[in-house]
Amino acid sequence: MSFEMFVQHLFNALTLGSLYGLVAIGYTMVYGILRLINFAHGDIFMLGAYFVFFGVTLTKIPWGIAIILAVAASAVCGIVIDRIAYRPLRDAPRISALISAIGVSFFIENLSLVIFTGLPKPVYQPEWLVEIISFGNVRILPLALIVPAIAFALVGGLLWVVYRTKPGLAMRSISKDIETTRLMGVSVDKIIALTFGLGSALAAASGIMWALRYPQIHPFMGVFPGFKAFIAAVLGGIGSIQGAMVGGMLLGLIEIMAVAFFPALSGYRDAFAFILLIVILLMKPTGLMGEKLEEKV
Amino acid sequence: MKTKETPRYLVPSLVAVALLALFIWWANSHLDNYKIQVLNLIAINSILALSLNLIYGFTGMFSLGHAGFMAIGAYVSSLLILPQVQKDMIYIIQPLAWPFSVLQAPFFVAVLAGGLAAALLGLLIAIPVLRLGGDYLGIATLGFAEIIRVVFTNLTPVTNGALGLKGIPDYANLWWNFGWCLLTLFFMIRLVNSNFGNVLKAIRDDEVAARAMGINTFKYRVVSFSIGAFFAGIGGALMASLVTTIDPKMFGFLLTFNVLMIVVAGGLGSLTGSILGSAVITVLLEWLRFVENPVDIGSFHLEGIPGMRMVIFSLLLILIILFRREGLMGMRELSWDAILRRFSRGGETR
Numbered sequence: 001m002s003f004e005m006f007v008q009h010l011f012n013a014l015t016l017g018s019l020y021g022l023v024a025i026g027y028t029m030v031y032g033i034l035r036l037i038n039f040a041h042g043d044i045f046m047l048g049a050y051f052v053f054f055g056v057t058l059t060k061i062p063w064g065i066a067i068i069l070a071v072a073a074s075a076v077c078g079i080v081i082d083r084i085a086y087r088p089l090r091d092a093p094r095i096s097a098l099i100s101a102i103g104v105s106f107f108i109e110n111l112s113l114v115i116f117t118g119l120p121k122p123v124y125q126p127e128w129l130v131e132i133i134s135f136g137n138v139r140i141l142p143l144a145l146i147v148p149a150i151a152f153a154l155v156g157g158l159l160w161v162v163y164r165t166k167p168g169l170a171m172r173s174i175s176k177d178i179e180t181t182r183l184m185g186v187s188v189d190k191i192i193a194l195t196f197g198l199g200s201a202l203a204a205a206s207g208i209m210w211a212l213r214y215p216q217i218h219p220f221m222g223v224f225p226g227f228k229a230f231i232a233a234v235l236g237g238i239g240s241i242q243g244a245m246v247g248g249m250l251l252g253l254i255e256i257m258a259v260a261f262f263p264a265l266s267g268y269r270d271a272f273a274f275i276l277l278i279v280i281l282l283m284k285p286t287g288l289m290g291e292k293l294e295e296k297v
Numbered sequence: 298m299k300t301k302e303t304p305r306y307l308v309p310s311l312v313a314v315a316l317l318a319l320f321i322w323w324a325n326s327h328l329d330n331y332k333i334q335v336l337n338l339i340a341i342n343s344i345l346a347l348s349l350n351l352i353y354g355f356t357g358m359f360s361l362g363h364a365g366f367m368a369i370g371a372y373v374s375s376l377l378i379l380p381q382v383q384k385d386m387i388y389i390i391q392p393l394a395w396p397f398s399v400l401q402a403p404f405f406v407a408v409l410a411g412g413l414a415a416a417l418l419g420l421l422i423a424i425p426v427l428r429l430g431g432d433y434l435g436i437a438t439l440g441f442a443e444i445i446r447v448v449f450t451n452l453t454p455v456t457n458g459a460l461g462l463k464g465i466p467d468y469a470n471l472w473w474n475f476g477w478c479l480l481t482l483f484f485m486i487r488l489v490n491s492n493f494g495n496v497l498k499a500i501r502d503d504e505v506a507a508r509a510m511g512i513n514t515f516k517y518r519v520v521s522f523s524i525g526a527f528f529a530g531i532g533g534a535l536m537a538s539l540v541t542t543i544d545p546k547m548f549g550f551l552l553t554f555n556v557l558m559i560v561v562a563g564g565l566g567s568l569t570g571s572i573l574g575s576a577v578i579t580v581l582l583e584w585l586r587f588v589e590n591p592v593d594i595g596s597f598h599l600e601g602i603p604g605m606r607m608v609i610f611s612l613l614l615i616l617i618i619l620f621r622r623e624g625l626m627g628m629r630e631l632s633w634d635a636i637l638r639r640f641s642r643g644g645e646t647r
Contacts, residue, residue, distance in 0.1 A: 035432075036432075037432050037435075037436065085615055085619070088619055089618070089619070092622060094431060094432065095359050095431070095432065095435075096618055096622055098359070098432050098435065099557070099561060099614070099618050100614075100615055100618045100619065102554065102557070102614075103611050103612075103614035103615040103618065104611075104615060106551075106554060106607065106610075106611035106614070107608060107611040107612055107615065110604055110607040110608045110610075110611060111608050113604045113607075114602055114603070114604045114605055114608060118604075223550075227439075227440075227443075230436065231436075231440075234433075234436075267447070267450065267451040268447055268448075268451060270443065270447050271443065271444045271447040271448070273440075274440030274441070274443050274444050275440075275444065277436065277437065277440050278425065278426065278437055278440055278441070281426075281429055281433060281437055282425050282428065285429070285433070
């Protein structure tokens, strides 16, 4: 493989990795706080994309505003899901909330199937996003630069919220000990809602960029990115925001490079992530950057 | 429908089996194909639900890999019963690989082989994966099911790839399906009420305590998982012969979701609950088709909404888990004791 090709693959991997990473952050934050795999997270990713492209087509509002509105609407969806389907189950066995999450996921997917129909919708890509730029012999899409840049900016903002603000402090505190945090006078439910909102907003942002990069949307588009992002979160160490981003990058890199170097394996691409998950769970269940989770008796 | 702890329940059990046989005999000649198909699905779903209930309801291992085991069972059994002519006809991309191209077996043996293949795979998967617990186990088993699906899509010389298998002989009639269903139920009742079953329940209720009692919990979990995989394979094999066409797409997460729904609705840790659950859910799923067809109520004409069925179905799962987490039966069983007592009490008052 020529060096130019390699660089192009590297940029593809960077794009895919940052998209996985953004979704993974939502999984990792919710799991860090509630020990719940939010199965519906991949569907928020899908809703974000649909909100933008349906909003623009139906109401003719400008792209910029549509994107902000769609991200906000997705955040609200995340909060509503938590309020209706997860909050009543806080004291129930953990698996109950997980089954509820699976139910919510199927509900959103099938409702979208009814509302938006199952036909994949093509997405209009603005010219300036897909006009190939060349650096010597390396030809890349502007998107391959913009997507990682936006992703890292968003993660930077999130890290600021989590490590430099009061609600962020409360979030970190809840992930350590929910009951003690409640006793300290923190409104735990509001902070959890904020966590869902932030995670969903990032997932929606990822979904919108995904739709621009791979210009097609359909109601099940969030299923596999969702699974893989969860795997990325486990890979990076569940509970760690930086870890989720690292895990996402690593997964993107593995998927793109394995197919680039061994084209015969392209049919097995969707299996890589799952094989990686099983290997990592067996070798180092806490992930690359995760804290040790204790088994509570 | 019966708890065979002592021989005194032998008579009611045999009567129930005889009544079931009578019912099947009647159904075969009096019911239309659609109703028979629904009855077949109830029997197969019961097998699947019982097997998931053993893994999750009785041993407490949250497994989302049922579709994978069903796929193994379905493909192995179908390859054994496909007629030679059909095999030559459908493998158009690549010819069928050697041992499968000549192997033929009677239906019973084929289904059994499907179950055994699934059990073997379950054993192989269990040894690494069962070191995990809780939701991690769920995700890992889901991952395995997806891997199986991807491998089956790409293993064209054996599975015919994405095209799948067509024209599988439709041996799976009411007799076979209900026969296997009864066999599964009988086996599960004996298993759950044995010492082995008590150990499984102890592991479910408190694994650390069970380990402290000197139980090799890992071994028990592996065996329980493999038995569950065996019956999932049987269910998949029967399903393949019932629908006569299979492809890897069919064995997605939705299939696992359906079985999980039945087990949760029937009651985790209740065998009779699983049977009731599969009857209720299967009939409900068929009945819900009415929302997808246009209806006329007097002068009103309501347009059917395609896809609405699954929306209502998933909403139902959320409602069950929110408001009636124990399902229809909870952990109780419908036993001969309770039924006979009710009957005799009814007699006294009259």
